[in-house]
Amino acid sequence: MSRPGLGPWVWLALILATVGLMMLPKGGWLVSFPEAWEIPFTPWLNAFMDWCVDVFGPAFRAFSRVMDVPMSVVRDVLNWLPWSVTLVLLTYASYALSGVRLAIFTFLSVLYMVVIGYWSESMNSLALVAISVPMAVGIGFGLGTLAFFSNRAERVLQPTMDLLQTVPAFAYLLPILLLFGFGPVVGLIASILYAFPPTVRNTMLGLRRVPQEVIEAGLMAGATGPQLFWRVRVPSAMRQILLGVNQTTMAAFSMVIIASIIGGTADIGWEVLSTMRKAQFGESLLAGIVIALMAMVMDRLTAAAAEVEPKEPVVGETFVQRYRVWLVALGLGVGTAVLAQIIPALTDYPRAWEIYPAQYLNDAVTYLVVEHSGTINAIKTLAFFFAMLPVKIGLEQTITPFSWGFEFTTTLKLAYAALALAVTAWALMSGRRQLAILLGFTGVLLFFGLTRLPWPTLLAMGTLLSWQLAGPRLAIGTFLGLGFLLLAGVWPQAMLSVYLCGLAVLLSFALGASLGILAAEYDGVSAALRPINDTLQTMPLFVILIPFVMIFKIGEFTALLAIMAYATVPAIRYTEHGLRNIPKEVLEAATAIGCTKSQLLWRVKLPLALPVMMLGLNQTIMFGIAMLVIAALVGTNGLGQQVYIGLGDGDFGVGIVAGIGMAIIAIIADRLTQAWSRKRQIELGLKAE
Structure with missing residues (x-):
């Protein structure tokens, strides 16, 4: 973990310095960053935004009116088409790209939108995606x-x-509203801004991975610069580019509800939002499932398209043979449209045939809350007082007769300190220096609480960790990023966000890694988890909140559970992927020398899969931070709450500073986990230095 000259003694010195500062009668500026040192970023940003609106506002609003035309056209066309035509065409596209299983899934998914009574709203949301995705792909x-x-x-x-990928979308909703005005196009712009980065990254990656021999063959064939790019590089990189299109499509679907907040369109996102505000669990869940199903169908279709090998022209092939798939699709569409004119139910699905079980879902939640209120309250109380508060404000302030049933006397405090010192000294004398540092820091953290620790030592620890994992460049970036949080005056809110997100990430990764191990060992567990993972990743974040709010009410524990529900999925998937893709010859060699199944897992598979699992930790952190803003709706404090305050008050500076603060935390966490993963791969010989 350490580089030459930066050993564990520096860490232990910082830990002791933290204790020393906390023991001072009045820590002053050494513990709390002085307000007099803060820089007034907020008024400067507001003044800049006002200038932008005055100068560029008319041009942006004119662009908004222009873009409203294609949006209206696409929305009208999708609503004009009989539902049966859309159902048949999407089902056939799924069959042509991936086969019968995807075709059945697509058929049932689209039929759900019809039967549940949300067809028109679904098409309005699809219109937003149909416009935003091509534009995002083009820009990307x-x-x-x-x-x-x-x-x-x-x-x-x-x-x-x-x-763009780490600043919460809510942070840049306000400037978009101020520049473009209220309306559906505002949601379109927000979707494009959020959705185009994956295409940028995958286009760069795809073009770079084109084999050099392919380029040389194109040059030998006499290709000009443009021909080399469009006829050699782009076709060779198309699979990677299409993977970017897949991710862009999923990102656009994840913005459907947020776009409804500022767009005011009668779409499925608005249905989720309006029913959620009324605490109607059943109604919001049924509408949320529509978005999840649309996202899953489009995910499968674009992913399947990315896997299709380009078809080379065949000598003597007729027009019908070459375009058979398109001609069949045209025939099915026209035939279904004609049939819909004969059978009215294929054009307008009868209301009497709709199935809407929202009330049954509401009754089930009510029954659960009423009948098991004692158990629910016990779980909430135990988790809050015995896990969350110690991390937040420390055992020193948490242990009281009211919360733990006894007083945290001086004798108990000294006993705790002695125990922490003993286990740290034991690890140090055993040669386990990293463990000693971890135990020492954990002991101090649990005693004082993360939100109360002095800023100088936390700043030094973050910079030191970055230096040890990735060198001076990341250390400087970390120092400047954390310094911005201090100078902008959002350090206390940042620590609240780190506390809640950090605890959720640790629990999510522990749970997700355990489930991923089971999924890798047992195919039945993997098959059972796959649809659950798909649903959690495509279900709108707002909807994930609702069952927890209904059961556990408003509070930090509810937010913790909601973050975990969303952030556990990547830990499951990356753990399973890492364990299932270990070279077979390694496993055969381990088995040949007599490893038991348990030894094979703990001593061979997990160490080799750990770098991939760390990428899962990276994504778990990203998912947790993304959910923080949504979790702020249920009463949490921190940067997420600041983003909402800025949006609600029309204060661009407050919202964007908080959003940048969240982005800084996310980027630092991303770089640290990636650096650790690279280092571990080098140590295992899986990657060259």
């Missing part, structure tokens, strides 16, 4: 190509993409 492809040809452009684009 153009910028990705520019970054491929220009190193200077790449250096600018990389941090820009990081910011």
Whole structure:
């Protein structure tokens, strides 16, 4: 873990310095960052935004009116088409791309939207995606190509993409509203901004991975620069680019509800939002499932399209043979449309045939809350007082006769300190220096609480960890990022966010890794978890909140559970992927020397899969931070709450500073986990230095 000259003694010195500062009668500026040192970023940003609105506002609003035309056209066309035609065409597309299983899933998914009575709302949401995705892909492809040809452009684009993908969408809703005005196009712009970065990254990656021999073959064939790009590089990189299109499509679907907040369209996102505000669990869940199903269908279709090998022209092939799939689709569409004119139910699904079981779902939740209120309250109380508060404000302030049933006397405090020192000394004398550092820091953290620790030592620890894992460049970036949080005056809110998200990530990763191990060992567990994972990743974040709010009410424990529900999925998937893709020859060699199944798992599979699992931890952190803003709706404090305050008060500065603060935390966590993963891969010989 350490580089030469930066050993564990520096860490232990920082831990002791933390204790020393906390023991001072009045810590002053050494513990709490002085307000007099803060820089007034907020009024400066508001003044800049006012200038932008005055100068560029008319042009942006004119663009908004222009873009409203294609949005209206697409929305009208999708609503004009009989539902049966859309159902048949999507089902056939699924069959042509992936076979019978996807076709059946698509058929049932689209039919659900019809039967549940949300067809028109679903088409309005699909119109937003149908416009935003091509525009996002076009922008992303153009910028990705520019970054491929220009190193200077790449250096600018990389941090820009990081910011766009880590700054919460709510943080930039206000400037979009101020510039473009209220309406559906505002939601379109927000979706494009959030959705195009994956295409940029995958375009760059795809173009770079084109084999050199392919390029040389194109040059030998006499291809010009444009021909080499469009006829050699792009076709060779198409699979990777299409994976970017897949991710862009999923990102656009994840913005459906947020787009409804500022767009005011009668779409499925608005249905989720309005029913959630009324605490109607059944109604919001049924509407949320529509978004999840649309996202899953489009995910499967675009992923299948990315796997299709380009078809080379065949000598003597007729027009019908070459375009058979398209001609069949045209025939099915026209035939279904004609049939819909004969059978009215194929055009307008009868209301009497709709099935809407919302009330049954509401009754089930009510029954659970009423009949098991004692158990629910006990779980909530135990988790809050015995796990969450110690991490937040420390055992020193948590242990009281009211919460734990006894007083945290001086004798008990000294006993705790002695125990923490003993286990740290034991680990140090055993040669386990990293464990000693971890135990020492954990002991201090649990005693004082993360939100009360002095800023100088936390700043030093973050910088030191970055230096040890990735060198001076990341250390400088971490120092500047954390310094911004201090100077902007959002350090206390940042620590509240780190506390809640950090605890959720640790629990999510522990749970997800355990389930991932089971899924890798047993195919039945993997098959059972796959649809659950798909649903949790495609279900709108707002909807994930609702069952927890209904059962556990407003509070930090509810937010913790909601974050865990969303953030556990990548830990499951990456753990399973890492364990299932260990080279067979390694497993055969371990088995040949007599490893039991347990030894094979703990001493061979897990160590080799750990770098991939750390990528899962990386994504778990990203998912947790993304959910923080949504969790702020249920009463949590922190940067997420600041984003809402800025949006609600029309204060651009407050919202964007908080959003940048969340992005800084996310980027630092991302770089640290990636650096650790790289280092571990090098140690295992899986990657060259």
